[in-house]
Amino acid sequence: MANILGNLNRAIIIGLVLLALVIFGFHGQSLGSAWGNWMLRATHAWVGLLWIGLLYYFNFVQIPTMPKVPAELKPAVSKYIAPEALFWFRWAALFTVLLGLGIPGLSGYPLGAALTFQPGYAVIGTGMWLGIIMMLNVWGVIWPNQKRALGIVDADADTKAKAAKTAMIGSRINFVLSFPMFYCMVTQQGALA
Template sequence: MAKLLGNLSTALLLSVALLLVVLFGFHGSLISEGSHFVNGVFRFLHVLCGIMWIGLLYYFNFVQIPTMPKVPAELKPGVSKYIAPEALFWFRWAAAFTVLTGLIVAMLSGYLHEALMLKPGFRVIGLGMWLALIMAFNVWFVIWPNQKKALGLVEADADTKAKAATTAMIFSRTNTVLSLPMLYCMVTQGWLGGV
């Protein structure tokens, strides 16, 4: 079992194989329904990417940021040179693909324009979409550029690194604040409907 699950690639292949069993074994008739199937696939991808994005956001805010002051100075480079850059890679691309797949779902479902314009009946999902767009903007255009400086991935003096670290943290916390109302809007649109 350790040999099978000890390798991440093997574990992911096993997960995809099980997904295909579920897809074709239990929902085979859906595949013939064309656009519903495509919409379902993009909804699945949207949720999958969203879990990765918000999961990493919470990792940074609930684990890494509060723990770093307790880490001995000689061990901090292990986080800043190896763990943080890798986590930030997945974080920013999960944000991009969450937004992309969400927009595709809204387009396939026929409510993209109405939601973005916050029209009646689509205000809840529209507000969630706008919050997610703001959060993704923060990831790509504020957090990531500042994290590159703070982690030493680009040249910066000590004062610039310190300011960049603070800016990245403040915008990461901003995204944490926005995440709860965003998630609420995404999850409740179906039963709040015409709000």
């Protein structure tokens, strides 16, 4: 089993095969536009889980633990783990938002009504705007500063330290915004606002 599941690519393929079996087992007779809506929502949720999962990893694990890591071990995190995590973090953020913006078209409600908080769409609109703000924060604040802090882009020691603090604050802002964003996304189906 370790030979099979020990390889990430094999584990992904197995997961996708199981997904296909579930899809065709439960919805094989009805693979129409409703199914496309379900798949868009599911893909949006999966990518969103990756994004927010990494956001929580950074805020619950990496940020609080790094001061405790011995200096000689910090390069393992800053040169290998953090850049890889940030790759998935930033792309998951972008794709979560892009997929989320596609959901209104397949769900039968106008994107503009949500983004302008029209009656009946204020909750989902709030969630959308929070997600958009968070994604822009990832690409415009967190990632540029992490590149400097991690030495991916050349910077002197003072610039690296300032960039690390700015990236951390940007991450904490997203962490704080994730609570109302998630609530709005989860409750939007029953929302009356």
